[in-house]
Amino acid sequence: MPRKPNYDRDELIERARDLFWKRGWAGTSLKDLEVVLQMKPGSFYAAFGSKDALFTLAMEKYATDGRERLKALEQEHGPIKALQCFPKMVVENDAAPAKACMLSKTLLELHAHSHPLAQDANLHLLKMEGHFAELFRQAQSAGDIDLSHDPQVLARRYQSDLLGLRVSAEREGVDAKAIAAEIADGLTRLQ
Amino acid sequence: MPRKPNYDRDELIERARDLFWKRGWAGTSLKDLEVVLQMKPGSFYAAFGSKDALFTLAMEKYATDGRERLKALEQEHGPIKALQCFPKMVVENDAAPAKACMLSKTLLELHAHSHPLAQDANLHLLKMEGHFAELFRQAQSAGDIDLSHDPQVLARRYQSDLLGLRVSAEREGVDAKAIAAEIADGLTRLQ
């Protein structure tokens, strides 16, 4: 009986993610979204409820995509190589709307306002850190990293370095690829 | 003949810096500034011209303060110790409006809009990187770092790690002091 929407919801969320990722929360207006999503306000609010609700969906998509890219890297090259390649891959991805991490951008923008989206971002970062820790654990089992190291400590530092790298990559005149290579190289020194 | 303003301009800029640092550019409204600076719009615009102009002044004060803190650290403990203490100092400064770097926050928020303030932020970061490089050079002269390393490469990496640390410090549930200690410890491994 009813009429179907004439859009692909997932694709809309991806387009919103790219816009939010690039411009941030306050930097993206509903007018911007209307243009990119080709939607009038009425349809937008019927479909997503609010700007924040769509941002939440966009951030979820961002986070799961990141985890999947890491997983794919691990299945192709194994844990230690995945950890070594990931920084380089992130920095060299010219198709991405921004070099910096959407989660850290959101956190930095909204943390001072105690905005729920900042907490969401932190949770996604925590989850990612957990995946890094798991890869470090696997790398230890494979004998690529000495057992004396705590995988969670390594993951915490790795994520911090990655966030720094991605801020640096957002800058003009900084050789981010070189920094990515140094991070990768540092992992070989963990025995 | 004229009447003098009843405020200390430098102190107003400091208060504005703290607010901008914490809340970001878009996150700080003129109403917020009116409250914190105790100024009505007319006085505000007579004194500073625009929100952006005040932000520029605030960012300059932020940058020079950072450089002075680094210099003070160097004069008290010497170059290598200064580089080792700086991350810890930044992370442990509970009086600061935010843990994250105001320059990186500004860059991430405004880079996509090609806002002049994003370029300003990048220039300040470049200048700071130069100071780091100088300290690395001095540490080499003092024999604390092997001469095989390029000071500018070390500075680039150091700043990237520092930016990552400060993003991490902004998060809940992350032991930033531990990361700061690891960064400091890493410098001892440069011979």
Next chain:
DNA sequence: GACTTTCTTGAGTGATCACTCAAGTATATA
């Protein structure tokens, strides 16, 4: 084709944005 149900449209909502300006007030010199 009639009817039901949902989607789409786009003008319009009050709130807030950065910013202006005319009027009033305080302080210096003459």
Next chain:
DNA sequence: TATATACTTGAGTGATCACTCAAGAAAGTC
């Protein structure tokens, strides 16, 4: 004390913010 010169005040500017809603259009069932 009179006057000139700023500084301060705060209501008001148009623009834009996220969001609403009534009306019309499309797609499914009968």
